[in-house]
Amino acid sequence: MPETLVLMEGIEKSFPGVHALSQCRFDLRPGEVHALVGENGAGKSTLMKVLTGIYPKDAGRIFYKGTEVEVPNPRAALNLGISMIHQELNLMPHLTVAQNIFIGREPRKGNFLLDEKAINEKTQQLLNMMHLKLDPRSKVANLTVAMQQMVEIAKALSLNAEVLIMDEPTAALTDTEIEELFRIIRQLRDRGAGIIHISHRLEELKQISDRITVMRDGRYIDTVPTQEVTIDRIISMMVGRTIYESAPEVPENPSQEAVLEVKNLNRGNAIKNVSFNLKKGEILGFSGLVGAGRTEVARAIFGADSADSGEIYIEGQKVRIKSPTDAVKYGIGYLSEDRKRYGLALGLDVETNIVLATLKKFLGFLGWVNQGGTRTTAEHFVSALAIKTPGLQQRVKNLSGGNQQKVVIGKWLTRDCNILIFDEPTRGIDVGAKSEIYRLLNDLAQQGKSIIMISSELPEILRMSHRIIVMCEGRITGELSSAEATQEKIMTYATQRGEATLITASGSA
Ligand SMILES: Nc1ncnc2c1ncn2[C@@H]1O[C@H](COP(=O)(O)OP(=O)(O)OP(=O)(O)O)[C@@H](O)[C@H]1O
Numbered sequence: 001m002p003e004t005l006v007l008m009e010g011i012e013k014s015f016p017g018v019h020a021l022s023q024c025r026f027d028l029r030p031g032e033v034h035a036l037v038g039e040n041g042a043g044k045s046t047l048m049k050v051l052t053g054i055y056p057k058d059a060g061r062i063f064y065k066g067t068e069v070e071v072p073n074p075r076a077a078l079n080l081g082i083s084m085i086h087q088e089l090n091l092m093p094h095l096t097v098a099q100n101i102f103i104g105r106e107p108r109k110g111n112f113l114l115d116e117k118a119i120n121e122k123t124q125q126l127l128n129m130m131h132l133k134l135d136p137r138s139k140v141a142n143l144t145v146a147m148q149q150m151v152e153i154a155k156a157l158s159l160n161a162e163v164l165i166m167d168e169p170t171a172a173l174t175d176t177e178i179e180e181l182f183r184i185i186r187q188l189r190d191r192g193a194g195i196i197h198i199s200h201r202l203e204e205l206k207q208i209s210d211r212i213t214v215m216r217d218g219r220y221i222d223t224v225p226t227q228e229v230t231i232d233r234i235i236s237m238m239v240g241r242t243i244y245e246s247a248p249e250v251p252e253n254p255s256q257e258a259v260l261e262v263k264n265l266n267r268g269n270a271i272k273n274v275s276f277n278l279k280k281g282e283i284l285g286f287s288g289l290v291g292a293g294r295t296e297v298a299r300a301i302f303g304a305d306s307a308d309s310g311e312i313y314i315e316g317q318k319v320r321i322k323s324p325t326d327a328v329k330y331g332i333g334y335l336s337e338d339r340k341r342y343g344l345a346l347g348l349d350v351e352t353n354i355v356l357a358t359l360k361k362f363l364g365f366l367g368w369v370n371q372g373g374t375r376t377t378a379e380h381f382v383s384a385l386a387i388k389t390p391g392l393q394q395r396v397k398n399l400s401g402g403n404q405q406k407v408v409i410g411k412w413l414t415r416d417c418n419i420l421i422f423d424e425p426t427r428g429i430d431v432g433a434k435s436e437i438y439r440l441l442n443d444l445a446q447q448g449k450s451i452i453m454i455s456s457e458l459p460e461i462l463r464m465s466h467r468i469i470v471m472c473e474g475r476i477t478g479e480l481s482s483a484e485a486t487q488e489k490i491m492t493y494a495t496q497r498g499e500a501t502l503i504t505a506s507g508s509a
């Protein structure tokens with residue numbers, strides 16, 4: 001076995017206005033999980049995109065198993081045995097799981113006919129190996145983000161990659177699913193593959209990684225064996241300063257006035273008789289496993305999906321919300337979990353994205369856009385959320401994943417909604433920015449806005465919520481006040497019906 005699989009040295013990469021990588025290095029050994037960490041915009045994804053031939057490097061050298069190589073395009077990387085699962089998933093929503101896995105290299109019958117049976121069978125084998133209960137013939141569009149992630153992993157496995165790069169694979173997964181993913185990662189590692197694991201969930205590094213490389217502001221900081229460092233040390237290397245995670249005070253006794261009441265909401269198998277209310281100034285946490293129905297409830301309230309039955313009251317008035325436009329009219333905002341699909345106009349710039357939703361507010365006499373107004377608003381949110389961008393005119397698709405995320409948050413904040421639904425608001429957000437977002441949510445609640453926060457991270461739910469609703473298999477299985485809530489109680493409710501509904505990890509139940 002070679003001593004190193006990958007060695008990158010002196011890597012330089014600039015984009016217009018951004019020196020994204022400067023003198024970066026990285027090395028990967030066979031049979032190790034090597035974590036790559038750093039704040040949003042530190043250059044982690046860019047470095048890996050250089051390795052996989054997505055971006056050409058400006059300078060530097062790449063060695064693969066001791067031989068210097070050029071990686072001019074992604075195909076070249078695949079041929080070497082390097083596979084990358086991207087932060088923004090790259091699946092074709094209208095194709096099936098199997099078609100996505102074998103896209104571009106489908107076995108064919110004769111010369112043209114796609115051999116559906118063969119790819120379904122091969123996919124089934126992969127899914128069995130991963131212990132995933134998922135039909136190879138399901139359309140990817142109908143899968144949750146977590147399941148799409150699993151499909152990406154299956155795809156990389158099918159390519160027999162020796163180097164597997166995972167850019168925030170766990171961001172969208174719940175604890176059980178992460179366990180399952182780690183089992184698969186360890187299996188690959190034990191077979192001698194090298195795995196590069198990018199994550200903002202620092203606690204998990206201890207569990208899964210052998211070494212950790214830290215980047216900051218496009219620079220290489222250090223590589224350390226995981227056993228020899230503390231998480232606090234990693235954090236200070238990442239941010240270059242010490243941050244104090246002061247737990248924001250959950251203000252006592254939010255008003256008893258219900259701004260939103262949901263009664264007996266039903267939708268197919270996804271939502272079963274859901275009733276709850278949301279009080280003025282309250283942060284109501286929604287916890288549960290992925291697939292528990294939390295996003296479905298949010299979408300039904302927002303009018304993105306229509307409910308089969310049920311009633312919604314806003315400030316005591318019964319309302320009919322048939323579309324997101326209706327919802328916005330009633331002062332409801334929804335930050336969806338799948339931002340690429342619903343949240344952003346990736347081709348447009350930061351300013352336009354932040355103010356897009358509110359453009360009307362800036363329409364002055366005869367519809368002239370009041371440019372000064374949009375600029376001030378956008379500037380305000382870029383600085384309030386610490387969005388890392390060379391300017392307001394930067395296209396959102398050029399921002400790092402975490403910074404794109406902050407743009408979506410900014411976009412909804414400009415709308416002045418009374419009821420805000422945040423679906424996984426801190427997914428993919430670094431430690432420092434997370435506390436900023438927590439502070440922001442607290443401020444909003446204190447201003448009298450009411451917030452539903454869906455989150456798969458238990459510490460976040462416990463820390464932020466006045467009250468917690470737990471769902472399992474489409475039903476509300478429990479409600480806890482902030483005083484009585486513990487991780488154990490939440491998990492008990494979250495698994496009330498046995499196992500997770502959609503992705504069942506048969507090995508881990
Ligand atoms: N195609 C591009 N065009 C212009 N700038 C880019 C492009 N891709 C990345 N950048 C910039 O390079 C820097 C590093 O971005 P990168 O995506 O590598 O960060 P990251 O460490 O992966 O962050 P995150 O944790 O938020 O995903 C950022 O300032 C980003 O805006």
Ligand SMILES: [Mg+2]
Pocket residue numbers: 044045046087167400401402
């Ligand atoms: Mg990234």
